Amino acid sequence: xxxxxxxxxxxxxxxxxxxxxxxxxxxxxxxxxxxxxxxxxxxxxxxxxxxxxxxxxxxxxxxxxxxxxxxxxxxxxxxxxxxxxxxxxxxxxxxxxxxxxxxxxxxxxxxxxxxxxxxxxxxxxxxxxxxxxxxxxxxxxxxx
Numbered sequence: 001x002x003x004x005x006x007x008x009x010x011x012x013x014x015x016x017x018x019x020x021x022x023x024x025x026x027x028x029x030x031x032x033x034x035x036x037x038x039x040x041x042x043x044x045x046x047x048x049x050x051x052x053x054x055x056x057x058x059x060x061x062x063x064x065x066x067x068x069x070x071x072x073x074x075x076x077x078x079x080x081x082x083x084x085x086x087x088x089x090x091x092x093x094x095x096x097x098x099x100x101x102x103x104x105x106x107x108x109x110x111x112x113x114x115x116x117x118x119x120x121x122x123x124x125x126x127x128x129x130x131x132x133x134x135x136x137x138x139x140x141x142x143x144x
Contacts, residue, residue, distance in 0.1 A: 027060075028053045043133040050126045054118045058096045060126065065111035070134030077103040077116040078127045090115045103128075 029052035037045040050060065064072055077084040081101075090104030092115070099117030106113040114128060 027056055041133075043131055045131050046129065048128045050128065051124075053123050055121050057118060058094070058099050059092070059115050059117055061106065061113045061115040063108060063111060063113050064130075064132070065108065067111040067132070068134070070132050072105060072112050072114070072130055072132055074129070074131040075103055075105060075114065076127075076129040079119065079124060081119075084116055084119075 029050055031049075031051045033049045035047045039045065054060065075086055084101050084103040087102050087104035090106040090113075091098070092106060096117070100119045101117060103114075103116035106115050114130060116126065116128065118124070
């Protein structure tokens with residue numbers, strides 16, 4: 001019985017020691033700044049700057065939903081190495097290499113996910129820009 005308790009205690013200790021290394025590998029967004037410019041035609045130009053440490057996965061994304069009759073366009077993503085290529089269709093199942101230095105929109109119910117490839121692990125700064133146009137009576141809900 002003492003041997004079983006000892007093994008159980010040893011396993012719990014090993015798991016607790018391993019936990020911080022799992023937590024350290026997770027993506028961590030330290031700051032997101034958002035600037036919005038409303039134009040006289042009712043469209044909105046949005047710029048977000050994401051600063052953080054990205055150590056896992058293949059992409060970053062956030063949903064822009066409840067667009068109604070409005071559309072999201074003119075996507076542009078940049079990092080310290082320049083501007084990303086905009087894909088006509090974003091493939092969420094693509095590899096790290098296939099998403100690297102690329103961005104796109106993934107259609108979801110009520111809108112789109114704005115997506116871009118992480119491109120390199122570690123500390124990164126991404127500037128994400130897009131325009132929302134259409135019926136000025138529509139309500140936009142951005143969550144992420």
